[in-house]
Amino acid sequence: MLKHIVIIFASAIVLFGCSEKKLTEEMLLGQWNCQNTLMRQINPKVANEFHDLELRPDYHAEYIKNGDQVLLKLASTSEIIDFDAIEKNKDTWQSIGEMETNNKIKFVLISNDELKQDIVFSIRDKTSKEIINLFNIEVICKRITD
Known part of the structure; x- marks a missing residue:
């Protein structure tokens, strides 16, 4: 019986897929109200688990098109x-004094009027390359419609 359930489940995945809808630039354009739903931090030198941080207030964001940008x-x-620079620089470390920072953002389209941003912000020692702080932030944005 279990074998039949596994086969049916696997067939459903093949037939209907399990991938996320691709977010295009056109879908992103417009005004959004964004709310932090998760903010947590880990300092690997001190502890091996994340602890929650106080959520920041909601904010307003607008994506606009300027030529090809x-x-x-x-x-x-x-x-x-520059939104394109965020994607291009996700593997680049920016130097700030004795530290380097990296910001990776993954956009997930929930619906045409709602998206989620999963953000990982890392800080590391410039010399040793050891991670000093790691932040995990989740933001839900809802399109503002007038």
């Missing part, structure tokens, strides 16, 4: 971020 504008600052 998609730009992220945050309402709380005047900063404009």
Whole structure:
């Protein structure tokens, strides 16, 4: 009986797939209200498990198209971020004094009007390359429709 259930489950995966819907730039364009749903940190030198951090307030984000570029504008600052640079630099470490930082963001489309961002922000010692702090952040953004 168990063997039949496994075969049916495997067949369903093959027939219907289990992949996430691909997020395109066009889907991203527009205004979003974003809420941190998870913020946690680990310091590998001190402990081997994450501990929760206080969630940041909601924020407003807008993705706009400028020529071939998609730009992220945050309402709380005047900063404009090149969305393509986020993807291109995910394996690049940025030098800040005696440390280096890395920011990896994975976008998951929940629906046409809701997306999730899984963010891993790492800080390491520039000389030893040892991770000093690791942050895991989850953000849910809902499209603002007027």
